[in-house]
Amino acid sequence: MQDQPLHISDYRIRKLIGALGLCLPIILPIAIGEFLSSLSHYYYATLSSLFFIIILSAFALFLISYKGYKKDVETEQISDDFLTNIGGFAALIVVFIPTVCEGSTSIAIDQLCITKHYPLFGHDHATFRTIHLVSAGVFILCMGWMSKYKFTRGHKDLHNSIYKICGNVVFVSVALLIVGILLERKNINFLINDFYVYIFETIAVIAFGVSWLVKGEALENITAFKDKMMT
Numbered sequence: 001m002q003d004q005p006l007h008i009s010d011y012r013i014r015k016l017i018g019a020l021g022l023c024l025p026i027i028l029p030i031a032i033g034e035f036l037s038s039l040s041h042y043y044y045a046t047l048s049s050l051f052f053i054i055i056l057s058a059f060a061l062f063l064i065s066y067k068g069y070k071k072d073v074e075t076e077q078i079s080d081d082f083l084t085n086i087g088g089f090a091a092l093i094v095v096f097i098p099t100v101c102e103g104s105t106s107i108a109i110d111q112l113c114i115t116k117h118y119p120l121f122g123h124d125h126a127t128f129r130t131i132h133l134v135s136a137g138v139f140i141l142c143m144g145w146m147s148k149y150k151f152t153r154g155h156k157d158l159h160n161s162i163y164k165i166c167g168n169v170v171f172v173s174v175a176l177l178i179v180g181i182l183l184e185r186k187n188i189n190f191l192i193n194d195f196y197v198y199i200f201e202t203i204a205v206i207a208f209g210v211s212w213l214v215k216g217e218a219l220e221n222i223t224a225f226k227d228k229m230m231t
Helices: 008-032 040-044 046-065 080-096 107-115 126-153 157-185 196-215 218-230
Strands: none
Touching (some): 008 040, 008 046, 008 196, 040 107, 046 080, 080 126, 157 196
16 A cells, blocks of 8 residues: 555554553553453443543544555555544444443442432443443444554554554453453353453453554654753
8 A cells, every 4th residue: 555644643642542542551540549341331330421421522522533645455355534433423322322231240339220220321331231242342343443454554564563462452351351251141151251251351451552552653753852851
C-alpha cells in the first residue's frame, strides 16, 4: 500500500485513543479503591461510573471521527473509517446498555443489586447483558484488527512488530475470555475465577492502547521533546 498523507488531527486522535486505553483499567479501580470482576461493573459504582461513561464515550466519538487511510481497493475489503465506525458504535452500545448489576465481587454493589436501585441504565436483564457482551467483544476485536492488519501497512519494521504483537495479544485475550466464560457456565473453578474478565479485558485494552500510541507517533514526540530539552 502506498503512503498516504494524514491530517494532524488523525495523529492526535490516535494518541488520545491510546492514552484512553492505558488510563481506563487504571483509573476505574483507583476511583473506588477495589478491583471488580470486570471493567463494565464499574458502571455501578458512583465515582467510577463517571469515568467509565466519559472514557468509553470519548473512545466512541474519537473512533467515529477518525478517518485513517483510504481503502486500497486491490488489497483491502474494508476501510479504516468503516472499521473504526463499527468499533465506535459498539463502544456507545457498551455505555448505553451496561452489563448486569450482579457478580461484581463488591459488597456495596451487591447491596445495590438487591435493592434494584440501579443507576442510569442499570438492569438485571439477561438479554441486555448478552448485547453488552457482544458489543464489548466487537469493540475490542475492532481495535485488535486495526492493530494487526491496518497499522502494519507502513514501512517501519519495529513499529509493525509492535502492532502485530498488540493485535495478537488482543485476540488471545478475547479467546481466553470466551474460554473463561464457558468454564464458568460449566461451574468449573480456576485460579482467577472471580477476576478473569477484568484481567483479560485490561490486557486487551492496554495492548491496543499501546498500538494506537505508537501509531500516533507518541514515541517520536517523546524523542523530539527530549532532544529539545537537551539543547
